[in-house]
Amino acid sequence: MLLQIYLLNFAHCKRRIMISAAKIKLIHSLSRKKYRIENGLFLAEGPKLVDELSGRFPCTFAAGTAGWMEHHRGFRANQIECVSDAELAKASLLQSPQEVLALFRLPDTTGDIHIAEKELCLALDGVQDPGNLGTIVRIADWFGIEHIFCSTDTADVFNPKAVQATMGAIARVQVHYMHLTGEIAGLPAGVPVYGTFMDGKDIYSTELHKSGIIVMGNEGSGISPEMENLVTERIGIPSFPAGRATSESLNVAVATAITCSEFRRRNAV
Amino acid sequence: MLLQIYLLNFAHCKRRIMISAAKIKLIHSLSRKKYRIENGLFLAEGPKLVDELSGRFPCTFAAGTAGWMEHHRGFRANQIECVSDAELAKASLLQSPQEVLALFRLPDTTGDIHIAEKELCLALDGVQDPGNLGTIVRIADWFGIEHIFCSTDTADVFNPKAVQATMGAIARVQVHYMHLTGEIAGLPAGVPVYGTFMDGKDIYSTELHKSGIIVMGNEGSGISPEMENLVTERIGIPSFPAGRATSESLNVAVATAITCSEFRRRNAV
Numbered sequence: 001m002l003l004q005i006y007l008l009n010f011a012h013c014k015r016r017i018m019i020s021a022a023k024i025k026l027i028h029s030l031s032r033k034k035y036r037i038e039n040g041l042f043l044a045e046g047p048k049l050v051d052e053l054s055g056r057f058p059c060t061f062a063a064g065t066a067g068w069m070e071h072h073r074g075f076r077a078n079q080i081e082c083v084s085d086a087e088l089a090k091a092s093l094l095q096s097p098q099e100v101l102a103l104f105r106l107p108d109t110t111g112d113i114h115i116a117e118k119e120l121c122l123a124l125d126g127v128q129d130p131g132n133l134g135t136i137v138r139i140a141d142w143f144g145i146e147h148i149f150c151s152t153d154t155a156d157v158f159n160p161k162a163v164q165a166t167m168g169a170i171a172r173v174q175v176h177y178m179h180l181t182g183e184i185a186g187l188p189a190g191v192p193v194y195g196t197f198m199d200g201k202d203i204y205s206t207e208l209h210k211s212g213i214i215v216m217g218n219e220g221s222g223i224s225p226e227m228e229n230l231v232t233e234r235i236g237i238p239s240f241p242a243g244r245a246t247s248e249s250l251n252v253a254v255a256t257a258i259t260c261s262e263f264r265r266r267n268a269v
Numbered sequence: 270m271l272l273q274i275y276l277l278n279f280a281h282c283k284r285r286i287m288i289s290a291a292k293i294k295l296i297h298s299l300s301r302k303k304y305r306i307e308n309g310l311f312l313a314e315g316p317k318l319v320d321e322l323s324g325r326f327p328c329t330f331a332a333g334t335a336g337w338m339e340h341h342r343g344f345r346a347n348q349i350e351c352v353s354d355a356e357l358a359k360a361s362l363l364q365s366p367q368e369v370l371a372l373f374r375l376p377d378t379t380g381d382i383h384i385a386e387k388e389l390c391l392a393l394d395g396v397q398d399p400g401n402l403g404t405i406v407r408i409a410d411w412f413g414i415e416h417i418f419c420s421t422d423t424a425d426v427f428n429p430k431a432v433q434a435t436m437g438a439i440a441r442v443q444v445h446y447m448h449l450t451g452e453i454a455g456l457p458a459g460v461p462v463y464g465t466f467m468d469g470k471d472i473y474s475t476e477l478h479k480s481g482i483i484v485m486g487n488e489g490s491g492i493s494p495e496m497e498n499l500v501t502e503r504i505g506i507p508s509f510p511a512g513r514a515t516s517e518s519l520n521v522a523v524a525t526a527i528t529c530s531e532f533r534r535r536n537a538v
Contacts, residue, residue: 131400135520135523138516138519138520138523139519139520139523141515141516142506142508142509142515142516142519143508143509144508144509144510144513144515165520167516167517167518167520168516169515169516172514172515172516204534237411237530238533239411239412239413240411240412240413240533241413244413245441246410246411246413246438246441247407247410247411247436247437247438247441248436249436250407250408250411250526251404251407251408251434251436251522253520253522253523254404254407254408254522254523254526257519257523257526257527258526258527258530261506261527261530261531262530262534264507264509265473265531
């Protein structure tokens with residue numbers, strides 16, 4: 001029985017080889033933006049995430065366990081290697097490696113794209129934490145927001161921690177980096193620019209349009225003064241009960257979620 | 270001028286000494302629950318967090334930079350040490366140490382407390398990630414939820430990553446660990462038990478009571494089957510637009526935030 005299982009695994013894993021030291025070095029280097037750009041690659045780990053991304057980004061390399069290989073015979077990549085759990089752990093950036101890791105071609109995120117005025121979209125003004133950024137991409141996907149526009153000092157969405165936190169949503173939501181205040185300043189008059197502030201108008205009772213830009217700020221300092229000047233609608237999420245001493249603020253991904261939820265609740269189709 | 274600054278710092282930092290190797294070992298050990306319980310201590314880092322917690326938990330030890338000391342002359346702890354940035358970095362569990370770290374007395378979280386039926390409270394059924402747990406505590410604080418009841422397999426809220434993510438909210442929200450399904454099964458009939466499911470009723474249009482229990486499940490597997498049997502109101506957060514292919518789910522802290530926001534929106538005071 002054990003021999004059978006071994007042979008079965010072996011059959012799906014003809015080239016069970018070590019991941020080369022050079023490849024491991026490359027994989028680890030992709031935690032830094034400089035090397036992602038230099039190599040034109042980003043890293044994703046785990047079966048669900050790798051599956052979702054493979055439908056959207058060309059995969060150049062995948063290293064999977066025999067179990068993963070067995071269920072992914074049709075998986076397309078320039079190079080696929082079947083590895084032991086120990087080999088995978090050596091290459092992985094995760095504390096608990098998950099069956100497969102893969103390298104994908106890095107897309108261009110600085111193309112000549114502009115804010116679509118007729119949709120609801122998100123603008124991130126200096127969000128620093130890759131986990132928060134990835135979670136925001138997942139939230140955008142859930143609420144049907146297709147584009148996120150980021151200031152150049154916002155974290156890179158292809159940071160491995162951000163990619164993992166998107167849970168695959170990065171395959172559907174497009175993230176663009178740009179001179180954000182310049183872009184927003186150039187919008188036609190009448191396009192609403194929403195920003196959340198402690199003293200903003202109660203989001204539950206203020207008017208919310210179907211389209212517009214929702215600006216979310218930095219974790220520590222919030223929306224920058226330059227951006228604040230461009231906000232046309234100051235909104236806020238009330239704490240409960242009103243006036244009670246509480247946390248100073250909500251986490252930026254949490255505030256994004258509540259804001260997007262409230263926009264979509266009003267305009268459900 | 271430099272000498273002046275040096276003397277000024279020195280005046281506030283009379284006992285600028287090394288943190289002992291034994292103390293550093295103790296601090297690092299507190300990332301593990303076993304050692305938190307053994308020593309009856311937990312760790313918190315950063316001026317804002319340490320300030321908030323010091324009003325709620327007895328502080329046994331603080332190590333702060335001269336800058337922190339200068340603004341915290343009245344800070345109360347059994348032992349306070351003034352340290353250099355390099356010393357702080359050696360002791361810190363953070364990538365970017367923040368002026369101060371402190372050890373606080375671990376409170377009892379397993380006392381004989383029961384779910385208050387007349388309030389809105391949260392029940393966590395196996396939330397695994399300390400960051401998610403800490404973020405949920407911060408959300409509870411924002412929305413005036415004073416008690417969180419956790420199954421024994423939920424992450425420990427005094428894990429340093431959870432403590433940091435609460436941003437101080439753990440000083441106001443009480444977190445209890447218990448045989449959660451037993452506790453909920455023992456509630457009087459009529460107490461609503463809300464749980465979020467993919468096929469739950471649209472949270473925006475279903476009736477929500479002012480009081481009751483909101484159950485949130487594990488990151489990967491959601492609410493356990495045993496707990497699902499106890500849920501009386503199956504609710505869900507609709508994606509947008511309805512029926513579009515999207516992420517499979519929302520992050521558990523994000524789902525908690527949207528759910529709490531909707532409960533409080535309906536019952537704003």
